Amino acid sequence: MMNKEExxxxxxxxxxxxxxxxxxxxxxxxxxxxxxxDSIAIGLPDIHLLLSYWPIEENNEPDTHLFxxxxxxxxxxxxxxxxxxxxxxxxxxxxxxxxxxxFQKNGWNIHEPMDGTITDAGMxxxxxxxxxxxxxxxxxxxxxxxxxxxxxxxxxxxCLKVGFSYFEPIDEIESTREFDVPLNLxxxxxxxxxx
Numbered sequence: 001m002m003n004k005e006e007x008x009x010x011x012x013x014x015x016x017x018x019x020x021x022x023x024x025x026x027x028x029x030x031x032x033x034x035x036x037x038d039s040i041a042i043g044l045p046d047i048h049l050l051l052s053y054w055p056i057e058e059n060n061e062p063d064t065h066l067f068x069x070x071x072x073x074x075x076x077x078x079x080x081x082x083x084x085x086x087x088x089x090x091x092x093x094x095x096x097x098x099x100x101x102x103f104q105k106n107g108w109n110i111h112e113p114m115d116g117t118i119t120d121a122g123m124x125x126x127x128x129x130x131x132x133x134x135x136x137x138x139x140x141x142x143x144x145x146x147x148x149x150x151x152x153x154x155x156x157x158x159c160l161k162v163g164f165s166y167f168e169p170i171d172e173i174e175s176t177r178e179f180d181v182p183l184n185l186x187x188x189x190x191x192x193x194x195x
Contacts, residue, residue, distance in 0.1 A: 003175040006139045011132040011167065015060040018166065026166045027063040034067055034164075036192060037058045037185070046162075047071060049119060051081040051094045051127040054103065054111035062164040064128055071126075081119050083144035085147060092147045110180045123156035129183060131163045133171045138182035138195030152181035160184050169193060 002010075018026070033147060054066050055061035072078055081094040085106060096115040103111040129142035129148055140163055152161060163186040187195040 001172045001174045025187045031066050035186045047125045049124045126160040129163050136169045
């Protein structure tokens with residue numbers, strides 16, 4: 001059992017220690033695992049709207065662009081959304097993007113769409129949720145702002161919440177709260193975890 005603050009510190013450091021080659025290999029292995037979703041009981045449903053995120057290079061985040069490409073290959077009509085943060089309200093909104101959308105980095109080094117249509121959370125079919133580590137119950141440790149849990153609480157019950165982790169789960173995150181929203185799936189280089 002580990003509390004969020006301890007897990008955040010440990011797994012930020014573990015990610016920093018990964019070389020570019022190790023991360024590249026892990027990303028490829030996660031893509032292979034992600035491609036196996038159709039063969040497990042949950043399957044990959046028809047996804048029309050996907051809220052993804054641009055990986056923060058400085059944080060050694062998993063390459064979500066790879067996973068986006070696969071979902072688009074499976075469903076060429078998919079529409080992608082990216083989060084835009086409001087740091088005063090401590091919340092995000094989902095902005096529809098296309099090939100012409102311009103992105104800029106905010107103060108946290110997060111690439112955000114500069115403009116675009118805001119999409120209601122209740123319309124989204126799948127969300128790629130950023131994380132540092134997760135536990136065997138599907139709870140995750142993020143960066144500690146609570147933006148995503150607040151947003152995920154507004155999504156439909158059948159919205160598929162997917163995480164990608166370079167590391168296997170810890171047994172339990174002891175400091176989860178009632179407003180923490182668990183994942184439905186988490187993909188690691190070696191496994192698919194279904195919650």
